[in-house]
Every structure is written in structure tokens, then in C-alpha cells.
Amino acid sequence: MAKATSDPSLAAADLILSGKAPAGLHVDGKLNLAGKSKLQQLPAGLTCYELNASQASLESLPADLSVECVLELEGCSKLQSLPANLKVGTLNIANCTNITELPEGLDVWFLNASGCTKLTHFPRRANIARGSLNVNGCRSLVALPDYLTELGTLDIGNCPQLTALPPRLNISSWIEIAGSGLTELPAQLQHVGIRWRGVLIDQITAFSPEKLNAKKVLAERNAERRRVMIERMGFERFMHEADARRLDTDRDPGGLRELLQVPMKGDEDIVCLSVNCPSTGRHYLLRVPPTMKSCHQAAAWIAGFDDPKLYKPIKET
Amino acid sequence: MSFREFEYADGKSFKFWKIELQDSDVVTQYGRIGSAGQETRKNFASPEKAQKEYDKLVAEKLGKGYFEKSTTAAAPKPSAAPTPSTDKDAKTPAKSTAVAAPAGIREFEYADGKSFKFWKVELKGTIVATQYGRIGSAGQETQKDFGSPEKAQKEYDKLVAEKLGKGYVEKSAGGTAPASTAAPAQAAAATSSSGELSPMFFSTTRSSNFEPLSTFIGERVADFRQKKSIKGKSVVRVRVSYDDEDDDEDGGEPNFGNRLSAFLASDAAPATKGLILGAYDLEGGCSGGGAYDEIVKCKDRLPNLKALFLGDIVQEECEISWIHQSDVSGMLQAFPQLEMLRIRGVDGLAISSPQHSQLRALAIESGGLPVSVISQICRGKFPELEYLELWLGTPNYNGDCRVNDLQPLLKGTLFPKLKYLGLRNAEIVDDIAAVIVTSPIVDQLEILDLSLGNISDVGGNALLHLESKTNLKRLDLHHHYISKPVQKKLKQLPFPVDLSDAKTVDEDDEDEGFSGRFISVSE
Numbered sequence: 125m126a127k128a129t130s131d132p133s134l135a136a137a138d139l140i141l142s143g144k145a146p147a148g149l150h151v152d153g154k155l156n157l158a159g160k161s162k163l164q165q166l167p168a169g170l171t172c173y174e175l176n177a178s179q180a181s182l183e184s185l186p187a188d189l190s191v192e193c194v195l196e197l198e199g200c201s202k203l204q205s206l207p208a209n210l211k212v213g214t215l216n217i218a219n220c221t222n223i224t225e226l227p228e229g230l231d232v233w234f235l236n237a238s239g240c241t242k243l244t245h246f247p248r249r250a251n252i253a254r255g256s257l258n259v260n261g262c263r264s265l266v267a268l269p270d271y272l273t274e275l276g277t278l279d280i281g282n283c284p285q286l287t288a289l290p291p292r293l294n295i296s297s298w299i300e301i302a303g304s305g306l307t308e309l310p311a312q313l314q315h316v317g318i319r320w321r322g323v324l325i326d327q328i329t330a331f332s333p334e335k336l337n338a339k340k341v342l343a344e345r346n347a348e349r350r351r352v353m354i355e356r357m358g359f360e361r362f363m364h365e366a367d368a369r370r371l372d373t374d375r376d377p378g379g380l381r382e383l384l385q386v387p388m389k390g391d392e393d394i395v396c397l398s399v400n401c402p403s404t405g406r407h408y409l410l411r412v413p414p415t416m417k418s419c420h421q422a423a424a425w426i427a428g429f430d431d432p433k434l435y436k437p438i439k440e441t
Numbered sequence: 442m443s444f445r446e447f448e449y450a451d452g453k454s455f456k457f458w459k460i461e462l463q464d465s466d467v468v469t470q471y472g473r474i475g476s477a478g479q480e481t482r483k484n485f486a487s488p489e490k491a492q493k494e495y496d497k498l499v500a501e502k503l504g505k506g507y508f509e510k511s512t513t514a515a516a517p518k519p520s521a522a523p524t525p526s527t528d529k530d531a532k533t534p535a536k537s538t539a540v541a542a543p544a545g546i547r548e549f550e551y552a553d554g555k556s557f558k559f560w561k562v563e564l565k566g567t568i569v570a571t572q573y574g575r576i577g578s579a580g581q582e583t584q585k586d587f588g589s590p591e592k593a594q595k596e597y598d599k600l601v602a603e604k605l606g607k608g609y610v611e612k613s614a615g616g617t618a619p620a621s622t623a624a625p626a627q628a629a630a631a632t633s634s635s636g637e638l639s640p641m642f643f644s645t646t647r648s649s650n651f652e653p654l655s656t657f658i659g660e661r662v663a664d665f666r667q668k669k670s671i672k673g674k675s676v677v678r679v680r681v682s683y684d685d686e687d688d689d690e691d692g693g694e695p696n697f698g699n700r701l702s703a704f705l706a707s708d709a710a711p712a713t714k715g716l717i718l719g720a721y722d723l724e725g726g727c728s729g730g731g732a733y734d735e736i737v738k739c740k741d742r743l744p745n746l747k748a749l750f751l752g753d754i755v756q757e758e759c760e761i762s763w764i765h766q767s768d769v770s771g772m773l774q775a776f777p778q779l780e781m782l783r784i785r786g787v788d789g790l791a792i793s794s795p796q797h798s799q800l801r802a803l804a805i806e807s808g809g810l811p812v813s814v815i816s817q818i819c820r821g822k823f824p825e826l827e828y829l830e831l832w833l834g835t836p837n838y839n840g841d842c843r844v845n846d847l848q849p850l851l852k853g854t855l856f857p858k859l860k861y862l863g864l865r866n867a868e869i870v871d872d873i874a875a876v877i878v879t880s881p882i883v884d885q886l887e888i889l890d891l892s893l894g895n896i897s898d899v900g901g902n903a904l905l906h907l908e909s910k911t912n913l914k915r916l917d918l919h920h921h922y923i924s925k926p927v928q929k930k931l932k933q934l935p936f937p938v939d940l941s942d943a944k945t946v947d948e949d950d951e952d953e954g955f956s957g958r959f960i961s962v963s964e
Contacts, residue, residue, distance in 0.1 A: 173819075193846065193848060213845060213848035214848060233845065233876075254880060255845060256875070256876070276844075276872075276903070296874075296903045297900075297902070317899055324899070
């Protein structure tokens with residue numbers, strides 16, 4: 125029975141690919157043109173419920189394109205612009221690396237513009253509300269527009285130039301911030317969930333990692349969260365504060381070498397080799413597998429030797 | 442309707458108000474309940490203007506908390522609990538009880554696939570009296586003395602909130618509940634006065650799919666057998682089951698197709714208001730396309746059909762993901778008077794022509810609802826739809842719907858009469874919570890049902906943004922993974938929140954994503 129609904133849209137897809145589609149083509153359901161790398165343009169006046177043209181070679185879209193629910197254009201790396209006043213429930217332009225700006229009058233609930241590395245700014249006038257906004261990896265983006273007032277979720281991860289949020293923005297669920305330039309949350313967002321590469325963390329871990337200490341980290345039962353806390357705190361400081369157990373010591377040309385271990389509840393132990401560079405004298409803490417028993421074994425593993433007996437360096441520098 | 446009657450009671454007053462439209466005249470009558478009251482008559486330039494005034498006055502009274510007297514039962518009881526009276530009248534004991542007692546009675550009803558019951562509570566000074574039982578029966582009574590009116594009031598409020606939280610529906614509210622509990626169950630159910638199904642019956646199964654229905658649209662389900670009379674029954678199920686005796690055919694095994702044909706040809710068919718299709722064979726096979734074609738062919742045999750349940754098949758017979766369905770558009774077309782359609786299982790399901798001018802309730806139970814079906818519903822034309830229940834399930838069983846696929850529905854313009862929205866058994870429930878709180882659809886709903894899913898604190902916290910939605914009468918989250926602190930915050934919302942059946946995950950096992958948090962029904 126599914127055939128009855130998909131046949132007309134399959135026929136429409138073939139017609140569009142042949143380049144003979146008439147203007148004003150209407151497709152009742154989903155039009156699937158994903159992965160059609162030869163597809164360079166869509167017919168004028170095309171209307172459909174859902175359109176997937178991901179990975180296609182589109183450079184632009186017809187000005188009068190009308191898609192009701194979902195418009196997928198992920199990975200359309202040649203796409204430069206979108207039609208003005210584009211209105212659709214969901215717009216996915218992830219990894220459209222040639223897009224520099226979004227159209228004036230854009231009206232969407234859900235916008236995924238992640239990986240649009242050339243995107244520099246938002247339109248002066250647009251309606252992006254209620255759903256989610258994802259600009260993860262939009263490295264050229266310096267600000268979000270003030271008209272953003274209501275979002276379900278917001279992902280500004282890996283947007284190092286984004287240092288502030290719009291003043292009236294409310295987010296009902298969570299904000300992803302790993303790798304963003306954000307240093308604090310505005311007053312109205314004090315209760316929003318904060319994510320660090322998908323892991324829910326608290327405000328201290330997010331914005332005041334200097335206030336973290338090893339005791340707090342070790343008291344955290346969730347292993348994912350604990351890993352983020354150690355990352356935010358800094359590995360060296362954590363190992364120093366956590367009273368690591370010394371599994372082994374010896375000497376190498378850099379001086380004293382130590383194999384340190386901190387047991388982790390519900391996760392593998394943290395074991396690392398503490399060494400000094402013989403040339404520069406700088407200290408390094410290198411994480412090694414938890415099965416390491418001696419400094420030599422750990423150094424061998426770092427050099428790529430699973431069997432420490434085979435690791436006989438002539439000279440370490 | 443040109444005549445309506447209202448009542449109002451609180452700690453101080455106990456009064457009635459009636460209004461009647463007589464051509465260009467609006468006549469009102471008002472006074473203390475029990476007295477004749479006063480009458481006013483106002484003439485307007487045209488019947489249209491009079492109608493306008495009539496509507497305005499009615500809206501005004503409803504806005505003030507007046508309750509409309511239902512046409513069937515005795516005076517409906519106001520929902521406002523009495524506040525300890527301070528006026529002079531109340532100091533005379535006789536009047537005090539006369540005023541406070543009726544104001545303190547509230548009456549509730551509850552129906553699902555297993556039960557059909559009422560619960561009444563009355564505040565009598567320091568005593569809280571409750572009465573409960575099956576609808577149609579007299580039920581049992583309890584009384585408890587709390588020593589002080591304040592303590593009794595507190596208990597009364599607590600009990601009422603508890604019942605509302607469990608999904609009980611107040612009888613006086615909206616005038617939609619069926620007739621008086623004193624009447625036999627039959628009269629209280631689908632067959633009552635207006636002939637329209639009570640919205641109370643739309644939510645047929647409260648939680649899961651582990652037992653076949655014993656009642657449907659408020660009536661006992663009768664299993665059709667060729668050699669057994671089901672005279673007088675109007676809710677019929679056709680199925681084959683393990684407890685079948687070989688009394689159907691001439692010594693042969695019971696056969697679904699033969700049984701369905703026999704039912705359609707029988708005297709029971711024309712009287713049938715609710716039809717249920719159950720298991721198709723004893724090897725885990727399920728009803729589907731062939732049966733629908735047969736029913737559509739014989740549509741004239743079912744002139745009174747109002748409610749259909751396709752797939753009353755329980756786990757023991759067949760996993761929900763194996764239940765085979767097909768395109769139900771033909772059924773929708775064949776029965777223009779149908780008010781309710783419930784479907785269990787979505788393998789092969791389609792609604793290729795999603796439209797019906799009378800359908801009020803649509804429910805689809807699944808362990809994974811394909812986005813293709815969602816998009817058909819999102820392009821649907823169901824102008825009368827009040828109730829929409831979708832079990833979204835998990836991607837592991839084809840539930841590939843994402844929250845943005847629901848956007849046409851969340852916009853709120855699709856089904857203007859929708860009062861109940863159930864996005865149940867969903868693995869994406871946290872994502873739904875993030876978006877639904879600011880979606881226009883919520884402003885028209887009375888009940889938002891996100892139960893049976895794996896909602897966590899992430900979703901729970903997002904739902905706290907519903908605090909301004911006073912139109913909501915209930916939020917159902919039962920079967921959830923919300924922590925105690927967030928549960929506590931949710932209970933502060935201005936409407937009852939069902940937080941029963943709390944599940945827990947061992948934090949040590951919790952990894953990114955859903956691991957450890959499961960929806961109620963998948964396979």
C-alpha cells in the first residue's frame with residue numbers, strides 16, 4: 125500500500141532529474157533527490173510536503189519553491205544562497221560550506237546550519253523560533269541576532285567568536301557550548317541545561333573550571349560527566365590534586381620518570397606517565413592504558429611497542 | 442440552544458441563573474437556589490442582536506465560575522471547594538450545612554479498557570465522605586472525621602488532586618460526561634442521550650497492551666461466536682483465541698474469516714456501535730487488509746458503527762511490532778459516521794487518504810511509528826478531531842520520527858478542535874518537551890499526554906515552562922525517569938501532573954543518550 129503514495133513522488137523525482145519537469149510541479153508527499161550529484165537546479169514553482177536534496181549540486185533554489193515540513197539540503201557544498209522569505213518547518217543546510225548568509229525573511233522552527241564554515245551573519249529580519257537552532261562549527265559567525273527569543277535547544281559549539289547570547293533569548297531545554305566563546309549565561313538562562321559535546325554539565329564546569337577540584341570530580345558518579353570535568357580542570361592539575369598512586373619509578377635521560385594511577389569508580393583507572401623532556405626540561409603527563417605496570421612499558425606503548433622487550437631506544441631526546 | 446440553566450455556589454452564595462432566547466427577547470431568571478427568583482426581560486432590535494447578547498451573558502457567567510446544569514442528571518456540582526464561610530448566614534447551623542454541603546460534592550468518572558467507575562467526594566464539616574464503585578452500581582461508601590474543617594478540607598483537596606492526576610474526569614465539567622450514575626451502565630455509556638461518544642472513552646487503554654479489552658466505549662465487550670447469542674450487545678469483538686472451544690464450525694478450528702463473515706451477516710451487526718478486531722489466528726497471525734476489505738464490502742450491515750479498534754491483540758498472542766495492518770483509508774471512507782478509530786500495530790499501516798469529516802478520536806499504538814504515517818496525519822483533514830494519540834516508539838522498531846517531523850501538528854492550525862494530544866511511548870520525548878512548551882498547539886489542549894516514554898530530567902525541566910498554560914487540565918508523564926527534585930517542581934504546575942510509575946537508571950551505567958532508559962512498549 126505504501127507504493128500508492130510513493131509512486132507519484134518517485135515519478136516526480138525522475139522527471140526533475142531528466143530536466144523536463146514542468147514549472148509548478150506539485151508533489152503530495154516526500155520528494156527524495158538525496159545524493160543526486162548531477163542535480164543542478166529544481167523546476168520553478170515546485171511545491172511539496174518534504175524535500176530531501178542532500179548532497180546535490182544545487183547552486184541556488186527557485187525563488188518560489190514551497191516546502192511545507194522539511195527541507196534537507198545537507199552537504200550541498202555548491203549552494204550559495206537561499207530564496208528570500210523561505211518558509212518551512214525544518215531547514216537543514218548542515219555542511220553547506222559555500223553559504224555566507226541566510227535569506228531575509230527566513231521563517232523556520234528548526235534550523236541546522238552546523239558546519240557552514242563561511243556563514244558570517246544572520247538576516248536583519250527573520251523568524252527562527254520554537255524549535256532548535258544548530259550553528260555548531262560556524263567558525264566565522266560572530267553574533268546571533270536579537271530577534272531570537274524562544275528556542276527549544278541551541279547548539280553554538282565550536283563557534284569560538286560567539287561570546288554572547290541575544291539579550292531576550294529564552295531556551296526551554298539545553299544549550300551546547302563546547303568550543304564556543306561563551307563565558308557566562310545571561311540571567312534568564314540560569315536554569316537552562318548546559319551541554320558539553322552532548323554531556324550535561326553544571327555552570328561551574330562550564331564557566332569556572334578553576335573552581336573544580338579533584339575531590340568534586342571523584343565524587344561525580346556519571347563517568348561521561350567526570351571525563352568532561354577532568355578535561356575542563358586540566359589533566360595535570362587533576363592528577364596532582366587526586367593523590368595519584370605511584371605504580372613505578374625509574375630514570376631516563378630527562379630525569380625522574382613516574383607511572384601514576386588514579387582509580388575511577390565505574391570507569392577505567394586513569395594511568396599516566398610523568399616524564400621530563402631531556403632537551404627542553406619541560407614536564408609532560410602522558411595518558412597510557414590502565415594495564416601499564418612500569419614506566420618502561422608505558423614509554424614503549426607510547427612509542428608504539430606492545431611488547432616492552434622490543435623497545436630498546438638507542439637514545440631518547 | 443435557546444434555553445440554558447446555570448448554578449453557582451461558594452462559601453457565601455448558592456444561586457441559579459437561567460437564560461432564554463425568545464425571538465428578539467432575552468429573558469433571564471435568577472435567585473437563590475430553592476427560591477423562585479426574579480425575572481428580567483430585555484427586547485432587542487433583531488433576533489440576531491438578541492442572540493449576541495444571549496451569548497455574551499452566557500460567556501460572562503461561565504467566566505465567573507457558574508456551572509451549567511446538565512440536561513440529564515441532577516444539579517451539577519460546582520468544582521470550587523467551599524472556603525470556610527464567614528458571612529452571617531453561615532453562623533446559623535441549619536443554613537450553614539445547607540450552603541456548604543452541596544458545594545463540597547464533586548463527582549468523577551474513569552474509564553479505560555479495564556475499568557469503568559465513579560468516585561464521589563463530599564465535605565461535611567469535619568468529615569470527608571467518599572463513594573466509589575462501578576458506574577451503574579451503588580458502590581461503597583467511606584467516611585472519615587478529621588477533627589477540624591481545615592484538616593478535612595485539606596484531605597478533600599488532596600484526594601481530588603489525586604483523582605484528577607490519575608485521569609478521572611469530573612462529571613459536571615463541560616457537560617460531556619455520560620448520564621447519572623444511578624442509571625444502568627448501558628444508559629451511561631455510548632447509547633446515552635445525544636448519541637455522541639463521551640470523550641472519556643477515547644483513551645481506551647491507559648498503559649499497556651497486556652490484556653484484551655473487557656470494556657470499550659463504556660460497555661462490556663462481547664466476543665462474537667457463531668453458536669452463541671450476543672443479543673442486546675452493541676460492542677462486539679471478532680477474534681480467535683486460545684480459550685475458544687471448537688463450537689464454531691463443524692468440529693473444525695475456529696477461523697477468523699468465517700467468524701467475521703458470520704458476524705457481518707448476523708443480527709448483531711446492525712446494532713453494533715463499537716467493533717473490535719482481535720487476533721486472526723492462533724499462530725501469532727493478526728488481522729489486516731483482508732478483514733478490512735470484507736468489512737468495507739459489508740458497510741451497509743454496520744449502520745450504527747461509531748468506534749473501531751483494529752488490533753486488540755495482546756503481547757501473549759503477538760508482539761506489537763508483528764501486528765500486520767494495511768491502508769485504513771477505505772475504512773474511513775466506508776463509515777462517514779465513525780467517531781473513533783484506534784489501531785494497534787503499524788507494520789504495513791498507511792492512511793493514504795487521510796480525511797474524515799466526523800472522526801473525533803484517532804489513536805495509533807505502536808513500538809515504532811514510521812514517519813511516513815506521521816506525515817500522512819500531518820497532511821490530514823480531520824476537522825472534528827478532538828483526540829489524537831500517537832505511540833512514537835523507538836528507532837529500533839521503525840519509529841524514525843524526529844520532533845521536527847511533528848511541526849505541522851505542533852503549529853496548532855491542523856486540528857482546530859484538538860483537546861487531547863498524546864505523544865506516548867516515545868524515545869524522543871525529551872526533544873518533544875523542549876519544543877512543545879512554546880508550540881501553539883498547547884494553548885488549545887486540555888490534556889497533554891507524554892506518558893509511557895523515557896522522559897528524563899532534561900524533558901522534565903523543559904516542561905516547567907508550561908507554568909503559564911492554565912488551559913491545561915492534566916499533564917500525563919507516567920512511566921518516566923524524572924528525579925525526585927524535578928518531580929517536586931513539576932507538581933507545582935497549575936494543573937495535575939501524573940508522575941506515577943517512576944523508573945530509575947543506575948547512574949553508574951548511564952552513558953550518553955538513552956542507554957538505560959526504556960520506553961514502555963517496543964517489540
